[in-house]
Amino acid sequence: MKYIFVTGGVVSSLGKGLAAASIGTLLEHRGLKTLMQKFDPYLNVDPGTMSPYQHGEVYVLDDGAETDLDLGHYERFTSGVLSRMNNLTSGQVFDSVIRKERRGEYLGKTVQFIPHVTDEIKCRLHKVTNDNPDVDVLITEIGGTVGDMEGLLFIEALRQFSLEVGKENVCFIHVTLLPFIKAAGEVKTKPTQQSVAKLRELGIQPDIIICRTEADLDEDNRKKIAMFCNVEKKNVVAFRDVAHTIYECPLDLRRDKIDRLVVDKIGLGHTPSPALEDWELFVQRVIHPKHKVTIAVAGKYIELQDAYKSIYESLIHAGAHHDTKVQIVRVEAEAIEDHGAEAVIGDVDGILVPGGFGDRGIEGKILAAKYARESNIPYFGICLGMQIATIEFARNVCGLEEANSTEFQKKTPHPVICLQEEQKGIEDMGATMRLGSSESILFAGTQAAELYDNADRIHERHRHRYEFNSDYQDQLQEAGLVISSVSAEEGLVEIVEIPEHPFYIGAQFHPEFQSKPNKPHPLFAGFVAAALKRSHLEE
Ligand code: GLN
Numbered sequence: 019m020k021y022i023f024v025t026g027g028v029v030s031s032l033g034k035g036l037a038a039a040s041i042g043t044l045l046e047h048r049g050l051k052t053l054m055q056k057f058d059p060y061l062n063v064d065p066g067t068m069s070p071y072q073h074g075e076v077y078v079l080d081d082g083a084e085t086d087l088d089l090g091h092y093e094r095f096t097s098g099v100l101s102r103m104n105n106l107t108s109g110q111v112f113d114s115v116i117r118k119e120r121r122g123e124y125l126g127k128t129v130q131f132i133p134h135v136t137d138e139i140k141c142r143l144h145k146v147t148n149d150n151p152d153v154d155v156l157i158t159e160i161g162g163t164v165g166d167m168e169g170l171l172f173i174e175a176l177r178q179f180s181l182e183v184g185k186e187n188v189c190f191i192h193v194t195l196l197p198f199i200k201a202a203g204e205v206k207t208k209p210t211q212q213s214v215a216k217l218r219e220l221g222i223q224p225d226i227i228i229c230r231t232e233a234d235l236d237e238d239n240r241k242k243i244a245m246f247c248n249v250e251k252k253n254v255v256a257f258r259d260v261a262h263t264i265y266e267c268p269l270d271l272r273r274d275k276i277d278r279l280v281v282d283k284i285g286l287g288h289t290p291s292p293a294l295e296d297w298e299l300f301v302q303r304v305i306h307p308k309h310k311v312t313i314a315v316a317g318k319y320i321e322l323q324d325a326y327k328s329i330y331e332s333l334i335h336a337g338a339h340h341d342t343k344v345q346i347v348r349v350e351a352e353a354i355e356d357h358g359a360e361a362v363i364g365d366v367d368g369i370l371v372p373g374g375f376g377d378r379g380i381e382g383k384i385l386a387a388k389y390a391r392e393s394n395i396p397y398f399g400i401c402l403g404m405q406i407a408t409i410e411f412a413r414n415v416c417g418l419e420e421a422n423s424t425e426f427q428k429k430t431p432h433p434v435i436c437l438q439e440e441q442k443g444i445e446d447m448g449a450t451m452r453l454g455s456s457e458s459i460l461f462a463g464t465q466a467a468e469l470y471d472n473a474d475r476i477h478e479r480h481r482h483r484y485e486f487n488s489d490y491q492d493q494l495q496e497a498g499l500v501i502s503s504v505s506a507e508e509g510l511v512e513i514v515e516i517p518e519h520p521f522y523i524g525a526q527f528h529p530e531f532q533s534k535p536n537k538p539h540p541l542f543a544g545f546v547a548a549a550l551k552r553s554h555l556e557e
Pocket of ligand 1: 375
């Protein structure tokens with residue numbers, strides 16, 4: 019196996035994850051089998067317990083791992099399906115070392131950062147290598163910025179690892195920022211020089227430097243960076259701000275032939291230039307769509323760019339599929355409580371209520387669902403959004419006025435959404451969730467089944483504690499709610515829909531974790547199609 023390690027310098031939020039993912043795209047298009055992963059230096063064992071304010075979205079994998087949102091980029095930019103082995107945090111590393119120490123596995127030795135902690139990190143790299151014999155290139159992004167104290171052990175582990183597997187099999191890529199100083203009208207290379215100096219101090223000489231710039235990278239600056247950072251000029255690569263969509267990133271990095279530089283470094287230079295037609299076509303469809311729809315996303319962390327990342331991306335994929343620009347209107351659910359649905363989302367073509375936890379904004383989301391149902395506006399509820407649709411239907415169609423989820427009102431007389439009996443009483447945060455992919459049965463003749471191309475089984479990823487309460491199933495069905503899918507194992511309700519509505523679907527799972535640029539998720543594709551239909555009707 020060959021290895022690429024991507025580090026970051028100068029500042030965070032450089033697009034390091036996107037740069038890594040783009041390299042994955044390019045190498046995959048050269049016919050190489052890639053696998054991507056992230057090392058995160060923070061002490062949380064995983065981001066599952068972190069607030070979206072801290073961390074943005076928690077991205078869930080097939081095996082139920084709650085991971086960094088960069089893994090979402092990796093899965094969208096490459097065809098690899100990732101596992102919990104592909105997101106290592108300092109929390110996991112230390113947890114493992116301390117457990118071993120308690121079990122006496124260090125045989126009385128003094129347990130130290132080097133070698134015991136660094137060994138633990140290298141051990142993960144070796145394990146991923148051994149578990150994936152068919153992979154040609156393993157791309158590992160290191161979270162944080164070089165120079166951070168918490169990243170030091172990872173950098174040291176990589177230095178040792180590169181010696182063990184042979185430097186000719188390893189490519190170190192450092193992503194930095196070239197700030198543009200307006201007053202001077204100049205792009206500055208000094209922060210890059212200093213950040214690379216820091217990396218070299220730690221024993222790592224980068225092979226390629228990716229310079230994030232607003233403007234172009236001119237010859238003089240390339241020369242200067244090459245000289246001060248001890249790399250060849252051609253290995254100084256520009257990574258410009260893309261104009262329209264993140265899916266332009268691989269195409270932008272291709273301008274300086276980053277994939278060629280990488281394969282030359284790791285001895286895979288015989289692979290053909292990437293055939294990127296499919297990717298280019300997708301980008302063109304995103305940039306120059308024929309139609310436009312407006313979709314309101316009514317959530318709780320709406321001001322945060324990253325909190326609903328995969329949902330926004332899935333809407334872009336579905337939009338491109340229908341040659342449609344999806345204009346997203348981010349709506350604070352509480353604003354609907356204050357001003358009413360009509361005033362806040364009266365003019366949109368579709369309403370999406372995403373997943374969430376806690377009761378802030380719940381009544382606003384219920385009002386949004388009611389408004390969508392009554393006004394025939396396409397409604398797509400994801401996880402919490404499905405629970406909201408169920409509560410709304412119970413209250414306003416079945417007349418169960420105080421219907422609620424026990425998450426929001428413990429003593430509701432009509433707990434249409436509640437914990438599964440066996441889960442009651444388990445309070446340990448993070449352990450009681452239904453997580454990861456599971457199989458569900460789709461019922462023929464439903465809208466959902468049609469969207470899934472009449473499949474009878476689907477596999478979708480979950481992240482929730484509460485469930486549709488089967489005690490209310492008959493009553494809700496009699497009033498017109500259709501259950502279009504249940505879990506194969508326990509018969510838990512997975513999808514609800516209203517057949518006579520243009521699109522009113524709630525899914526207990528998270529379809530947004532399985533949408534790809536040229537393969538939109540069927541439910542998102544159906545939702546955008548319904549919104550498009552509505553927008554044409556309105557014209
Ligand atoms: N809070 C809800 C539950 O735990 C929904 C979770 C979600 O939307 N991801 O079931």
